[in-house]
Amino acid sequence: MQGKRIGGQARRRALRLLGAIGAGLALAAAGPAFAAWPDKPVRLIAPLAAGSAPDVIARILAHELGELWQQTVVVENRPGAGGIIGLEATRQAPADGHTLALVHASAAVVTPVTFKSARYDIERDFDTIATVGYTPIAMVANPGAPATSLAEVIEASRAKPGEVDLGNPGRTTSAHLAGELLNQQVGARLFPVPFSGNGVQAVVGGDVPYYVDGVAPLLRMVEADRVRPIAVFADRRLDGLEAFPLATDVDPGLVVTGWFVVASPAGLPEPLIEKINADVNRVLAKPEVARRFREFGTYPQPGTVAQARDFVRQEKERYAQIIQRAGIQPE
Template sequence: MNRRPLLATALAAVLLACGAALPAAAQTFPSKPIQMVVSAPPGSAPDVIARLLADQYRTRLGQPVVVENRPGAGGIIAVNAMKDAPTDGHRLLFAQAAVAVVTPFTYKEARYDMLRDFEPVSALASTPMLFVANPASGPKTWQDAVEQTRTRPQKLSLGNPTRTSIPHLAGELVDARSGGRFQHVPMSNTGQGLQAVVNGDTQMYVDGVAPLLPMVKAGRLRALAVTADRELPGLEGIALAKNVVPGTIVSGWFVLFAPKGTPQPVLEKLNTAAHESMHAPEVVAKMRELGNYPMGGSLHDAQTFVARERAMWSDVIRRANIVAE
């Protein structure tokens, strides 16, 4: 008896059943509360944005979303908390840029690859970096600052909140693209960095826009350039860094990830809800207060974005001779 037709029929039936199960999974998802691991402490900007998304998800997906804060070790603790997570979409990781594409190259203990181990669900929000100067001792314009780094390398001091933070790497990127060289001065936190530039201990400082704009508006700091790709609401009149140093479009950002192997229909459902959530008027207004701007887009957009950022920052880290610690 020829068993091949029977085996082929059985295999076809199995494949058909699996194919039918995928749309069914999306229809029944979520079937229980969703857990969202956040790589930042309660009350921080990432936590606030994660909770905005959680509230929107609860309304749009019909299930509660429990935010689980796991800060520390450059995000390694949060990523480890996702180890062995089920691939059904009910446990997600909310990660900022440094966790996703910097820590893997700067921490020896980081043994993860976000594109190998996770599925990018949605690029949620971003905040550009702002270069500011002490009004008395710092350069007057962004053009002036860049020229100083070229003619007098490592003489113009540029503070940043911490070593290997996105602001620090933004300064290193400017060096790489301009041919100049700042004297990079990592601090222990944003507060210390702000105090140093206000006091004149450093001539310049770079960080996300939110903590800097109030001091710019008060006249205590001079805004030199923002690393956005275009003029953004609330940042009108500030020079774009890319107009003097091409290729210096930089942001701190937040991306939602699911474990590798999560069914495509579930990812699509999460992505659609995330895109709609980040563009809800009340969410946009709250993020603006935090200096963040909505992103969104498709699953492919999210994957392409993370891959591009990973390539850019790994190259900057290599060129700056930053070694993993």
């Protein structure tokens, strides 16, 4: 006799149960030490200051994972030295799944080739587990600046090579390298001006006519009409960024984002890596998480372990090329 067809909701519950059972069996096969993971609080190291937008993303992720795992996930801020302090703390921790890191793009793939004191390699010394989110880079202008579009900014810089200043939040940040990519990709001749403090205020105050940064610190200034949106370096239009024209309308290669991945010290068993990846994706699928991410200019980036590792590898190569062409030397 033909059995009853299982409804969609019941089928999804059954698949989730089978997935959980499979993950549990895989962890048991990885060894007794991992069968009950996590059996103590998990550290999520954030190599950035408390209160920053990436720190908020880390805390959202930690809270959600803690609920899934029924275990405390503590965000541990280790800022400084371009991410070296936080990444070294992660690298030296036991590879037992109880120390993870939310690694941002600069710390992962820029600092190792721009800081002489960096001794780590993101692929050699860490296991990339999951992509978490990305933050588009955007350009804004002081309201009194002469150019009102990216094409006009480029044309102005070509007319006066090296005399048109483009502020950024710091040397070798993703935003700084977005400006360098602009120079390389379309022949702009903008002069980079790094600010170690609040560079947004520099463009608001007219210290620089143009400024490039992650969208998070720019959105409120745009909404308050204190700066003019020039372009966002994204590959498509995104919710909440409708005021920004796409830089790809000028050149399709003008895509630069900051991003975050979850990583661990190298040597974590693959079944545990797969479980953490699946749980991160479960978090990212929640509409409320996506909404809270967007408040800080970040967009969820789910994917498999293989996709995460390919992404980091490609970004590592891409940023290295921008740095080399810009003639930036390690300091």
